[in-house]
Amino acid sequence: MTIHQEFNIGELAREFDITTRTIRHYEDLGLLKPRRQGQSRIYSPADRTRLKLILRGKRLGFSLEESRAIVDLYDPTHGNIQQLQALLEHIGQQRDKLNQQLDDIGKMLSSLDEAEAGCRAALDKTRERTKEKPREQT
Amino acid sequence: MTIHQEFNIGELAREFDITTRTIRHYEDLGLLKPRRQGQSRIYSPADRTRLKLILRGKRLGFSLEESRAIVDLYDPTHGNIQQLQALLEHIGQQRDKLNQQLDDIGKMLSSLDEAEAGCRAALDKTRERTKEKPREQT
């Protein structure tokens, strides 16, 4: 027997540090479709995963529409060939975008290294001028 | 003699595939400060670099305010110690965010691999059923 843990909206909001409004907003856009128990929304582990993917997309600067595309890769209506080929193409595009981001991040990180080095150098100079003792590592 | 190439707004817009409105918008926010020749804006290579950094930030989902912080790392008013230490802290935060993104991208890329595999498998099955000849690689 697998454990079928389910979640209500407040639990998910707390877990991912977002508001319930945000979760409902995603539902308005059709990104989530929790089942209902009376009025209340009940989220399955699959729903939770979808939400996690959406938030990951957000951290990467994806729009919710872009995230929808990503999320939909996980339960595609494996319909006809054209759909599948369109899907493959889309996967390729996503990969390209992510690789571009990898490149951007690499450049930014080395820029940060430079900036940090320059910054530390400037700090040292300032300390020298003010005859301050070198500080402990921060 | 180093070449001091300068640019007008249209050249930059074309180079980076954005509108002139966008560039002026960045100026409104204080992200760019081109010199003027009469009425017209003239951009230095440094201005161009700032623009490039802003757009890189955009690709990574940074807000313009976040990009401002990044861009400012390149010509900080190397003022007092507090400023420099705040700067170091900020650099650390940026690094953390980028590393989080690296992690996110890794996970997304492997997800895409899975999705692609599943997609190709489904395609193969479909071809099998329809007794279609395998297609050339796309």
Add this chain to the structure above:
DNA sequence: TGCGAACTTTACGTTTACGTAAAGGTAAAC
């Protein structure tokens, strides 16, 4: 000299991604 193709400013409009308030239902706890 007058046309087109650039540039300029001003200003209202639009999309995305929620925030926030209003008004109410439900269920355990005191």
Add this chain to the structure above:
DNA sequence: GTTTACCTTTACGTAAACGTAAAGTTCGCA
């Protein structure tokens, strides 16, 4: 039974990042 703490819907508000239209200037050239 009435707080308290959730949940619900509806709906207007808002910040960010530009789009877009209007109206004007300036430059090169045919």
